[in-house]
Amino acid sequence: MKILVTGGMGFIGSHLVDALAETYEVVVLDNLENQVHTRKPDYLNQKATYIFGDVRDKEVLRGALEGIEVVLHQAAAVGVGQSIYQVEKYVEVNTMATAKLLDILVNEEHEVKKLIVASSMSIYGEGAYECEDCGVVYPELRTEEQLKRREWEMKCSKCGKIVKSIPTSEDKPLHPTSIYAITKRDQEEMCLSIGRAYGIPTVALRYFNVYGPRQSLNNPYTGVCAIFSSRIKNDNPPLIFEDGLQSRDFVSVHDIVEANILAMKSSNANYETFNVGTGKSTNILEIAQILVRRYNKDKEVEPEITNKYRAGDIRHCFADISKIRNKMGYKPKVDFEEGMKELAEWGEKEEARDKFEDAHEELLRMGLVEE
Numbered sequence: 001m002k003i004l005v006t007g008g009m010g011f012i013g014s015h016l017v018d019a020l021a022e023t024y025e026v027v028v029l030d031n032l033e034n035q036v037h038t039r040k041p042d043y044l045n046q047k048a049t050y051i052f053g054d055v056r057d058k059e060v061l062r063g064a065l066e067g068i069e070v071v072l073h074q075a076a077a078v079g080v081g082q083s084i085y086q087v088e089k090y091v092e093v094n095t096m097a098t099a100k101l102l103d104i105l106v107n108e109e110h111e112v113k114k115l116i117v118a119s120s121m122s123i124y125g126e127g128a129y130e131c132e133d134c135g136v137v138y139p140e141l142r143t144e145e146q147l148k149r150r151e152w153e154m155k156c157s158k159c160g161k162i163v164k165s166i167p168t169s170e171d172k173p174l175h176p177t178s179i180y181a182i183t184k185r186d187q188e189e190m191c192l193s194i195g196r197a198y199g200i201p202t203v204a205l206r207y208f209n210v211y212g213p214r215q216s217l218n219n220p221y222t223g224v225c226a227i228f229s230s231r232i233k234n235d236n237p238p239l240i241f242e243d244g245l246q247s248r249d250f251v252s253v254h255d256i257v258e259a260n261i262l263a264m265k266s267s268n269a270n271y272e273t274f275n276v277g278t279g280k281s282t283n284i285l286e287i288a289q290i291l292v293r294r295y296n297k298d299k300e301v302e303p304e305i306t307n308k309y310r311a312g313d314i315r316h317c318f319a320d321i322s323k324i325r326n327k328m329g330y331k332p333k334v335d336f337e338e339g340m341k342e343l344a345e346w347g348e349k350e351e352a353r354d355k356f357e358d359a360h361e362e363l364l365r366m367g368l369v370e371e
Contacts, residue, residue, distance in 0.1 A: 003264075004029065004068040006055055006101075007075030008048070009041055011215045011222075012118070012207075015257050016072060021047040029053055029064045030075070043214060055097040058104070065110055070264055073101065073117045073191070076184070079221030080122060081310065081359075083180035085366045094183035095190075102194045115195055116263050119188040119206045119273065121168075121249070125175030127317030129163035131156040137163060140175050147309045147370075152242045154315050165247065165281065167320035170206070170273050177312040192271060201270035203263040205256075208277035208319050211339065212253030213346035220359035225250070225340075227356060228288050229347045232295045234354040237304040241313065244285030244305045249277035249318035252334035252342075262328040269328055277319030278332045290337075294344035308370040310363070 001024050007013040008028030020026050026048040032040065044050065053060035055075045065071070077083070077093040098117070105112055131137050139157040146155070156163050176182045188204040195202025211225040220227060228238040259276040263269045288303035324330040334342075363369040 001025070001069050002027065002067050003070045003072065004064055005072045005074060006030070009044060009050070010074065011212070012210060012253055012256055013074040014041065014043055014045070014214055015212070015253050016074065016260055017045050017048050019257050019261060021045045027051065027064060027068065029055060029060065031055070033077075041214070056092055056100070058100045061101055062104055062108070065104060065112065067111060069111050070114045071101070071112055071116070072260060072264070073098065073115065073187070076118065076187070078180065080178045080180050080312065081363050081368055082221045083178050083183070084312065084368060087179050090179045090183050094180070095186040098187045098190055102190060105200060106194060106198060112200060114264060115191055115200055115202045116260055117187050117191040117202070117204050119204045120181065120184040121206055121208045121275070121277070121317055121319065122178065122181035123174050123176045123185040123188065123206065124168055124172055124317060125177045125181070126154065126314045127168040128166050128172050129154055129156070129316075130166045131159060131161055131163045133161060134158045136166070138173055138175075139163065141177055141312065142315065150307060152246070152315065165316035165318070167279060168275070168317055169320035170275055170323055177314065188273065192273070196271055201267070203269045203271075204273040205259055205263060205276050206273060207256060208249040208251050208275065210253055210256055211250055211343055213342060214253070215343075217347060217350050217352035218355065220355040224248075224284060224287060225291065225343060228291050229295070229343065230352040230354045231356055232291055232297050232301050233347065233352040235297070235300050236354055236356070237301055238288040238291070239356065239360075240284055240288060240303055240305045241308055241310055243307060244288070244303070245283045246313070247281040247283045247316045247318065249280060250282050250287065250336065251277045251332060252339040254334050255332045258333065259324065259328075259330050262330055266328045272327070274324040274328070275319040275321055276324065276330070277321055278336070279319055279321045280336070281316065281318040282336065290340050291344065294340055295348070310370070311368045
């Protein structure tokens with residue numbers, strides 16, 4: 001079987017390629033985006049075939065799809081804050097490139113029998129909550145007035161009481177709060193719609209906060225684990241917005257790979273969306289503290305809580321993974337502490353250019369961060 005991995009030289013894609021190349025013929029399409037890659041990665045799997053090209057180029061896509069039976073569509077521009085002012089780029093790379101891929105699958109001859117698209121937990125906006133009086137509620141973003149009062153926790157949209165975060169399931173209404181999130185919803189819905197219409201089994205995997213080796217330590221718009229790692233390695237304090245108690249579901253890249261392979265092999269997954277996380281919630285301050293300890297920087301670095309806010313930030317969101325567990329047998333295998341250890345051991349050997357301050361200044365100029 002011949003498999004195409006778009007974005008297959010990146011963080012998640014390259015791990016997928018490693019796992020698949022042991023058994024299948026793998027083709028990789030990637031343009032080595034400068035913001036992510038400062039050089040050609042040294043981890044590229046020699047068993048795979050590499051096409052250095054852009055997913056926005058239809059001719060390149062057409063060539064990459066020759067003889068392909070399964071497409072793992074991982075390619076995307078990633079960066080929640082950046083997407084709000086680089087609107088055209090994010091829509092081109094995420095939405096329009098996916099449209100070109102689907103256009104080929106609809107209108108031209110091909111051998112594709114399955115399509116798996118990388119979606120994101122960001123499409124939910126805020127996670128799910130429970131009010132002691134009103135039950136399960138789905139409040140949208142906190143108002144600026146609330147944030148200015150430093151009232152960080154979510155309130156019930158019906159009665160105004162503080163609510164408790166609960167696991168977010170796939171049937172929660174979607175409220176994307178950034179251009180990035182909107183384009184990830186686009187990718188998911190477009191792929192599922194075309195898949196159903198033309199009988200191409202399609203699966204959308206909603207990744208939660210992925211961490212692990214190969215995550216770019218030079219990209220200040222990537223995941224918080226990589227941003228904190230870059231700060232810590234350069235003896236700079238990890239800067240934490242709000243009070244540091246906002247929480248996410250941190251999932252190892254190895255578990256993400258497992259979910260993709262299960263989705264590829266399982267007919268139970270066809271035409272469905274699935275959360276891919278751990279089902280556990282960890283706050284951002286704890287992440288910073290763990291990474292400081294793992295990098296042995298306890299004496300040099302201490303996390304700094306800013307008590308300031310960013311536009312569009314959510315408070316809590318962690319995955320309900322019962323659907324993917326029941327339908328595909330998915331079970332996260334990487335223990336969180338061991339995963340953090342692996343990330344730090346890899347990060348110790350990697351170059352890390354701390355560009356956080358530049359990115360922060362850019363967000364300030366655009367009015368997306370509180371001064």
